[in-house]
Amino acid sequence: MSKIAQVAQNYELKESAPHVQNQEKTPQRVKERFWGRDVAFPSRLVVDMKDLNKLYQLRYDVYCLQKRFLDPADYPNKCETDIFDKHALHFGAFDHSGNALGTLRLVKNSGAGFPMLKHCEIDVPEEILLKAGEVSRLAVSKIIRKRSGDGEYGMALQGGRVDEKPKFIPENNKRRHRPAIVVGLYKSLYQESKRAGITHWLAVMEPGLLKLLKRFYFNFEAIGPEVDYFGPVRPYMVSLDAIEDQVYQSSKAFYTSFVNGLPPELIKHPL
16 A cells, blocks of 8 residues: 555545534634644755756656647756756655656746746746745656546546535545645745745746645735736746735634744744
């Protein structure tokens, strides 16, 4: 049995226990129990070249072979990289055998600029861009995307906030709890952004990803017109201050989970 399946099975056994089933399921209690579990699949900042190559290979699989956004012939070594990678922080989630399950990067401001500026017009003051980073190259292995409705990020795009109790789940569509790759990647991204002094995130997103991130209380705002870049996408931005305030006000349990591991001086709200 895989490690992911074992986590799901252990959770199901806990949830079926009589003392758990009899507890009152208030919205706050649902959130506390949700974020008290191992919801964020472990991920980390990656600097080792061997592990970085695994992330580049995953990007090649997703962006060249599966989505066909990029020409595989341009990457004969089967590693998808570009000029922005050397100016980026890279994040990865790995299974117990060391296989890359998910990745994203944060491109920091540099002489190379931001990737989005090749395709989008944005209206952002220069003083904000100096402390901003662009989130891009989010990719999740097809190993994770096996369940009906998982979508390309291994999570359902539809539904309410990620930690709300669903109003109705069809009997034949009960979904196991499984640590979420995207949640883990964004947790690592958030914490390293705080450590690096990043104040804003930029991103070019399609509507599906924007909708998914809103389930985490990440409310990105448009900063430019829609463009056609392998489909309709738009440039967005959000401040880390706004994320912290929104998450804290909406789900203190989620906030506590997200800041766990940060030094006290980088935690904005009391726990």
